[in-house]
């Protein structure tokens with residue numbers, strides 16, 4: 001692309017040249033032509049630079065962009081079919097990702113599905129839930145329990161086991177997720193992404209902001225939904241498909257190269273204040289933990305809670321244990337007579353956060369401690 005432009009510039013510049021009659025005049029003309037060429041080439045390079053700055057695709061992405069545009073029809077027909085079947089009227093789907101460890105009977109996936117049945121009017125959302133699976137076993141398990149399953153082609157990746165936090169497998173899996181979600185936006189679908197260790201207790205759509213492009217739950221919410229200093233948790237977000245979000249997801253995904261040791265959420269924290277994002281006017285909102293809570297910060301009022309996330313809790317067994325307790329708490333609340341629901345003030349009897357805190361203190365004493373943020377996430 002650059003070469004062609006430069007070539008064209010030389011041709012144009014040559015067109016201005018008058019055949020030299022003397023060696024002095026020739027030098028002058030050559031210099032003029034050179035200056036003009038430099039100007040045009042410089043302009044072309046500047047244009048390329050601006051274009052690349054304004055677009056998130058980096059150098060390689062440049063051609064990638066056009067391929068994407070022209071190959072709109074080239075998406076996996078299976079994925080198109082799954083999304084179409086699961087879509088709400090306004091082209092919104094709910095997406096979760098699943099690997100084998102979480103899909104085991106009695107594990108997180110079972111609890112996740114159960115929450116839709118126990119939640120207040122959340123059962124219907126199962127019709128719109130697409131489960132993305134990373135391996136054959138999880139896929140088989142999904143098909144046995146649910147109607148919208150899609151297996152991502154992983155070509156040699158093996159996400160079967162529990163992907164331990166911040167290992168190479170874990171990072172890879174997280175980035176595949178961002179890439180995949182970007183594709184979903186590209187295909188024109190809005191989505192709610194939800195981790196599987198999030199319990200759906202009430203309709204979240206009633207609580208989403210109408211005018212936001214990208215809204216995301218928090219580990220810790222500081223009270224201001226606009227404040228970029230909130231600690232977002234990538235495990236739950238609602239994203240509308242539009243030019244800004246498509247571009248944002250590409251930018252986010254490409255930013256992984258700049259921070260090879262960080263996962264998607266920490267990279268989001270790095271880039272959320274970038275001028276690229278403020279310039280594109282992406283409307284970001286942070287969701288209050290009063291409604292979209294977790295073990296880090298509980299949604300304290302049972303009358304308000306929409307979702308609860310087993311964040312700030314390390315280890316599959318701990319998560320499963322506490323999510324079971326959480327669902328029991330919820331069932332007890334639901335069983336209360338209507339007039340008592342607002343009078344009694346139940347609290348969640350989960351405890352993983354406490355053990356998480358203890359583990360943290362122990363580790364802090366032993367030095368080798370990861371930063372708090374690094375652990376206060378979906379594991």
Ligand SMILES: *[C@@H]1O[C@H](CO)[C@@H](O)[C@H](O)[C@H]1NC(C)=O
Nearest residue numbers: 078079081082084085147148
């Ligand atoms: C989508 O739904 C149609 C009609 O119910 C069905 O024939 C098709 O197999 C479904 N597609 C997928 C990928 O499940």
Ligand SMILES: *[C@@H]1O[C@H](CO)[C@@H](O)[C@H](O)[C@H]1NC(C)=O
Nearest residue numbers: 120121202302303333334341
């Ligand atoms: C469930 O939702 C219905 C309809 O919105 C409402 O009348 C009822 O009070 C809700 N129950 C609980 C436990 O939130």
Ligand SMILES: *[C@@H]1O[C@H](CO)[C@@H](O)[C@H](O)[C@H]1NC(C)=O
Nearest residue numbers: 135156157158159160161162
């Ligand atoms: C994937 O890893 C699991 C253990 O985590 C192993 O049992 C399985 O054989 C591996 N599958 C492939 C295709 O390498």
Ligand SMILES: *[C@@H]1O[C@H](CO)[C@@H](O)[C@H](O)[C@H]1NC(C)=O
Nearest residue numbers: 301303304338339341342343
């Ligand atoms: C209970 O209070 C919440 C606000 O805290 C309100 O939204 C809800 O409608 C009330 N539910 C009942 C059953 O009165």
